[in-house]
Amino acid sequence: MAEFTAEVFQNEYLADGATDAHAVVSVTCRGAGKAGEVGDAAEIIIVDTSGSMDMPPTKIAAARRAARVAVDEIVDGTWFAVISGHSVAQMVYPPHPGMAKMTSVTRADAQQAVERLRSGGATAIGAWIQAATELFAQVSAAQRHAILLTDGKIEGEPESALPQALEAARGRFQCDCRGIGQDWVVEELREIATALMGTVDIVAKPEDLEADFESMMRESMNRGVADARLRIWTPQGSEVLFVRQVAPTVEDLTARGVQTAPLVREFPTGAWSDESRDYHVAVRVPVAGVGNERLAARVELVVDDEVRAKSLVKAVWSTDTHLTTRIDPAVAHYTGQVKLADTIQKGLAAKAAGDDRTATVLLGEAAKIAHDSGNENTTRLLEKVVDVVDADTGTVRLKQHVEKTDEMALDTRSTKTTRIRREP
Amino acid sequence: MTDAATDIVRCPACAEAVVPGDAFCESCGAAVSAGAVAPTDDDTMPMELPPNGGRADGTTFSPAPGVADECLECGGDVLDDGFCSQCGKRAPSPRDHFRESPVDWVGGVCDRGIAHARNEDAMALAGMPDRSLAVLVVCDGVTSAPDSDRASLAAAREACAALVSTPLPTSQGVAATLSHWSSAISRAAATANAATIGVARSLGNPAEPPSCTFVAAVLHRDVVTVGWCGDSRAYWLPDGGPAVALTLDHSLGTELMQRGMSQAEAEADSTFHTITRWLGADSVDPTAETSSRELDAPGWLLVCSDGLWNYASPPAAVRAVVDDQLAAGHTTPVALAAALVRWANEQGGHDNITAALARHEPSLR
Known part of the structure; x- marks a missing residue:
């Protein structure tokens, strides 16, 4: 079973009258295992096949190869599908809307189907996301992940399509986004990746796409912990100023918090592999007199409602400026x-x-x-x-x-x- | 509790390692079992506490400070991590704050206060459910001597245990009762003194041995007998009547007043708090002075350390503070004690604070 540890870095000393406690909580996961070991895993690969993918044709060729290696990385027993995205979302594999279980047979069939990817049409990313949401809903999987590749900005669908699709997809699956070439819009992909708790990156050269897809899918298959949440308790009368993931990337989680008990909020963090993530937690607490020690936050890593790691953020009021003026490194x-x-x-x-x-x-x-x-x-x-x-x-x-x-x-x-x- | 391989003695309550020979855990203050205690000499009493108070007649005796499981500030639950589940306040360690209420008519609170880093006060209480007998012992460790927190706790517990295991007087008259308990308390004070010396010995007999004051009150039916050594006090507060002090401090302050100074003048003198009797290896006079009183009305018996009476010394002032807290609804002994401790902390909490109370209510007997 995966083992989590949490370590807190903070200067707990606050000057007389100060109210804001800041801490970095470093959470490390070891022994995560493989995706699908605890509850099924499901993967969808969404490949942009809009008309521009043929300009130059090296892009669609690279996309075929990348999809192929990604399919290779998906371990047997995983639910999977490949979608061709243009003006609509079109099934590549399996041929009819649904998901297939990965076996040596379905893998070979899927790879043949990927070879037939052709470009033509618009870039209706909202429709693609919606299709992925619907496909994932057809299987009972603990862990759902998609890779989305595009080379252009959204066109051929109303402006409201993407926000609506993201609203429906939020919490249903995680999505890593890749932009190939220079004609896509960073803001659009960042919006998707943020909403769906995935990464976003540029693949400037088509020839780099294959390696990128391979490592992305391998990373996903290494996420043996399907869903972990940060559970944060703060004292009565306090206010959570923000909760941010600060490593390996900056992600503001504050708005994702869901109140689960009177003084408790939970923040989804998605699936975990063997990795470390750092969180910056800031809490405004009611001021207490000099000499008082208070807990400003209990930060817990929770999997399936079970606390797997815990750290304490403290506040100690002091008149000693040597203690209170130091900012934790x-x-x-x-x-x-x-x-x-x-x-x-x-x-x-x-x-x-x-x-x-x-x-x-x-x-x-x-x-x-x-x-x-x-x-x-x-x-x-x-x-x-x-x-x-x-x-x-x-x-x-x-x-x-x-x-x-x-x-x-x-x-x-x-x-x-x-x-x-x-x-x- | 002993690690077989290493012979490390561990506290049965918190599992911290205990210095061989110690009667009490340095970490949490819990009594360590007889197995952990070094062989005793003739001048020391066995440190083993009598199981369950040592009496077959139902007197309960609380063996260890209880962990505060509710927040002292907001009343919220304290979680395993030591912080309140509501306001986040850190709960004090069991040695820094503990409450005892062996029976519903006897209760006390022993608290670190605000200014001091450690709680060197100690308290041990016992009482019979039928309201016939209560034992209240308070000891105040001398801050200038290191480890006085351990000495005071050992002294209070040993004295209480000695009193609890004392047979009841054979005749019921007032004279027989007070005479019986006066000598029992004197013996208990000697026991307590031996306990402090035992602590000093376990520390390698430091040049400045740990020491403490002593006050013990035995309320037996309608007679209260008090013995003290130093400046911890007992007061009797009859319902509706004027309060009386049952003790007279062994201090330079008392000597000043005996030479004609007013109480107010004496308390303003820097030597007022200097005690002239105490328990400990370096004490020149560790004997207890005793007094007694026949009680003719229901009321409260209060035993306390100077952390409380510093803010309300004359009996009338004590009466006023107690009446205020009773009027505020703190009517059980332990609730009243907690309220008095809170009040002393509100006055500044400059010293450790202990308040122990027994409710004398003959009609309920």
Whole structure:
């Protein structure tokens, strides 16, 4: 059985009259096992086959190969389906609306069917999501996951189609989203990935798609814990300011919280493999006198209503400024990483709007945070968009010629954080 | 409870390792079984507590401080993690705050207060369900001597156990009763003193041995007998009548007043709290002074440490505070004791606070 541990990083000391307790809770899962071991698993692969996938034709060819390796990675016994997405969602495998159990026979049949994928039509992603929701509803699976590939922006369906489809799909399955090429819209895929608790990334070159699908599906098959939730108790009279996943990516979970008892809220975190995730929890508690010790939050990792790990966020009021002014390094680090993602996204938006001045300031600020926090991946991505003159002061110049895919990569991956460098 | 392989003695209540020879767990204050106790010399009493109070006649004796399972601040449940399920307040350790109510007419609360880091006060209570006999013992550890929290707890428990196992007087007259209990309390004080010396010995006889005050009250039918050593006190508060002090502090403050100072003047003097008698290895006079009183009305017997009486010293002031708390609905002994402790904390909680009460109600006997 999977084993969870939770560790809390915080400075529990609050100055007299202070009310806000911040903590980073690091949750680690070991021994997760394989998807489908506890309750069935179900996988749907959604491949964009709109007309643009033929321009150039290397895209549709790469999509076929990628779908094929993804099918390869799905372990026997898993429910699965492949959907061809264009103006409508069309079954590729099984041939009629439904899901098949993976066996050596169905795997071979599915791979043959994938070879017949042809492009033509619009990009009605809302309809594809809706179709996936309906297919998943036909099987009884503990764990449902989809991969969605597109190369373009949504067209050929009303604007309300996607929000409606996401509302119906929320909590029913997780969806990892990939954009191929440079004609898709980061915002659209991010909206889907956020709503459906999946990742979003760019695959700039068609030849990289196969490896990406392989690792994505393998990762999904390694998620042996189907559904875990963060259960957070906070004291009477308190207010949860926010609950954020801060590693490996930034994801604001605050709005996902569901009140399950008078002082308790639960936040879905989806399926888990052997991995670590960090959460930044901020709680505003009623002030207590100097010398008092209060619990600001009980943070529990819950699977099937069973508490599997627990950590305590505390508040101790003190007049000792040596104690109260220190900011916990983990809290400081991730506060910086969240700001980094936000600054990059705002900077790129300013650049897109033609406001180079604001873009330069914001991307300069981002370069400084990325440099100071040792986020080398983000630094590399930034350097493709700006020339860093002085990272220490955050002085940058916008590059004259920037590949659009580099900008999209920076935008998409801005939420990827580095982990705090812990003392050995 | 002993780890066979290592001979580590463990507390039966909290499983912490216990220093060999200790009678009580340093961590939670629970009594350690006889098996953990070092052989005793002639000048020490066995540290084993009599099982269930040691009496066949039904006197109950609470063997260990109970863990507070309800939040002292909001009344919410305290969870296993030690914090309140409602307001999040950390529950004090069992040594820092404990309540005892061996029978419904006897109860007390022993609390760390606010200013002190440890609770060096201790308390041990016993009572007969038929309301014929109550034993209330309070000891206040001397803060300047390290480990006085252990000495005070050992002293209070040993004295209470000794009194509980004392046979009842053979004749029922007032004179026989008070005479009987006066000598029993004097012996119990000697027992308690031996217990503090035992703690000192288990610590390797430190230069500044742990020490404590002592006050024990035995309420037997209509006679209360009190013995004390130091400045922990007993008061009698008859219903509707003026309260009386049953003890006179062994302190420089008392000596000042005996030389003609008013109580107010004496209490303002820096030496007021300096005690002249105490229990412990370094005590020059560990004997208990005794007094007794025949009770002719229902009322409250209060035994307390200076953490309470610092804020209400004259009997009339004690009477007023108790009456306020009774009027507020705190009418059981343990509820009244808790209310008095809370009140003392509201006054500043500058010292450890212990309040133990017995409700004398002859008509219910």
